[in-house]
Amino acid sequence: PMLNAFIEACNEVWAEPVAGYASDTRVGLQCYLPWAFEPVPGEYVALGVWFGNSDFGDGKLRISHTIMRVRNWGAAIMEDSYSRVHLGGVVRDSDIRMSDLVAAKEIDTVATAIKHAVHEILAPEPVRKLMTLITKANEEEIPWERLKGQLGKLLAKEHVEKLKEYLDAPIRDLPPPGVGSDGNPLATRWWASSAVAYIAEHSDDNEAQSDLRQVAGKLLGDGDDR
Secondary structure: OHHHHHHHHHHHOOOEEEEEEEOOOOEEEEEEOOOOEEEEOOEEEEEEEEEEEOOOOOOOEEEEEEEEEOOOOOEEEEEEEEEEOOHHHOOOHHHOOOOHHHHHHHHHHHHHHHHHHHHHHOOHHHHHHHHHHHHHHHHOEEOHHHHHHHHHOOOOHHHHHHHHHHHHOOOOOOOOOEEOOOOOEEEEHHHHHHHHHHHHHOOOOHHHHHHHHHHHHHHHHOOOOO
């Protein structure tokens, strides 16, 4: 019922499914508006909404913004617009006795909230603010040591090392980094977010992909003044 409510709301705002996964304990689905946006000259992105849920307590029901770079399909998942901790991870079935009627009302309430969240996320004003956020993130340069300190709390060591490789030898599939006073490449917040999303896109583990995309969203959202 939750996923159906999400899909119905996406259809109402013309957002189409682009990527999804289902593991033993989690499910995720990304839907995007059928337009490209250009928040930075030469940088084209798709904007959409992400649904994540687990019926086994492995995460909470989440409805969030998602951004995808058209050049390499790397996606970032932003902060929750709607989230709900799954009771399954907190209590046992025997601890709650719920009538069918009460359960149906509960599902209807959550489904309504999901639909509302989708419409809120993809409304014109939030889209405009997200474009402004990307523009500012592209202008905000971050010394590697400071960025490394942030990444060390969010990523595995191997991923941090991979990002340093991408920064030292810029690749075509990522936004161009800035240039420091010493002439060496200097990361921007947009570059860092895009680079983590790029790593996620090349991961074979669906759940790891989802986690990395959320890190990409966090990097983009740091300093967010929305």
